[in-house]
Amino acid sequence: MSTRARAATAIALATALACNQGLEPALTPTSCPRDFVGVCGTVSFVGQVPESTAKVFVVAFDTFPRSQNDLFKFKPQLNPAILPLGGPPFFYTLPLPPGRYEWVLAVWQKQGALSPTNADTLLRETGFYRDAGDTTPHGSGIVIVNAGTSTDSIDFVVDFNNMHRVCDYFPPCP
Numbered sequence: 001m002s003t004r005a006r007a008a009t010a011i012a013l014a015t016a017l018a019c020n021q022g023l024e025p026a027l028t029p030t031s032c033p034r035d036f037v038g039v040c041g042t043v044s045f046v047g048q049v050p051e052s053t054a055k056v057f058v059v060a061f062d063t064f065p066r067s068q069n070d071l072f073k074f075k076p077q078l079n080p081a082i083l084p085l086g087g088p089p090f091f092y093t094l095p096l097p098p099g100r101y102e103w104v105l106a107v108w109q110k111q112g113a114l115s116p117t118n119a120d121t122l123l124r125e126t127g128f129y130r131d132a133g134d135t136t137p138h139g140s141g142i143v144i145v146n147a148g149t150s151t152d153s154i155d156f157v158v159d160f161n162n163m164h165r166v167c168d169y170f171p172p173c174p
Contacts, residue, residue, distance in 0.1 A: 030091065032150035038096040039104060039143055039154045043127070044089045047160030054111040056083045056126065056158060058094050060101040060143070068170050071119055075101075083158065098147040104129040106158045120173075124163035127156045 032040035039060065049056075058081040059074035074080070081094040083106065094104070105128035114122050129141035145151050167173035 032093065032152045036093060036095070036150045037098065037148060038094050038145060039101075039151045040091065040093045041129070041152065041154035041156070042089050042091050043083055043106060043155070044157045045086045045160070046157055047162075049086045049160055050108075050110075052110050053085060054109045054122075056085060056106055056108050057081060058083065058092055058104065058106050060094065060096055060105075061103040062099060062101060064102045065169070068119055068166055069116060071123070071166060072116060080107075086160070096145050098145050101143045101145070102141075104141060104143055104154055104156075106156070108158075108160070108163055120166040123166055125166075125169075126160065126163050127158040129154045129156045 030042075032038075043058070059076075061070075061074055065071050065073070075096055076094070079095060081092045083092060084090055106126045108124040108126045110122045110124075112118070112122050129143065131141050134141065141154075143151055143154055165173060
């Protein structure tokens with residue numbers, strides 16, 4: 001074997017060993033983890049993330065909020081599912097106790113200290129799970145989480161071009 005052939009073989013072998021499957025596509029989850037209790041799904045993003053963004057997160061409500069004060073009755077209170085700020089579709093998990101949830105949604109939060117008195121200023125609904133057959137404005141997307149299991153494929157789109165103020169749901173808007 002010539003020196004050139006040996007060098008080419010050595011480079012090919014070194015390259016193969018160095019790659020260590022590095023060129024294969026990254027695996028992303030497509031279903032809830034085993035032994036997980038809550039909801040899981042994929043969130044896709046549309047539009048530019050506003051510069052004033054503090055965070056975007058997913059929460060659930062037992063019943064659709066009836067007033068602005070009900071907006072702070074979401075679950076889970078301590079650990080909402082924090083989403084990346086845009087980019088490719090993202091698989092999220094939202095731990096929830098067993099129960100019936102009428103509204104699973106993504107919330108955009110503007111930078112600033114949040115309180116019930118400034119919710120309309122700092123919060124926006126940016127997307128929610130909707131049953132494909134529902135035509136109501138807030139979209140009925142009832143999700144059931146059974147004890148010891150998860151509910152999968154609670155997919156929706158976060159649309160930064162179409163965010164809704166709190167007062168859109170509880171008028172009047174100033």
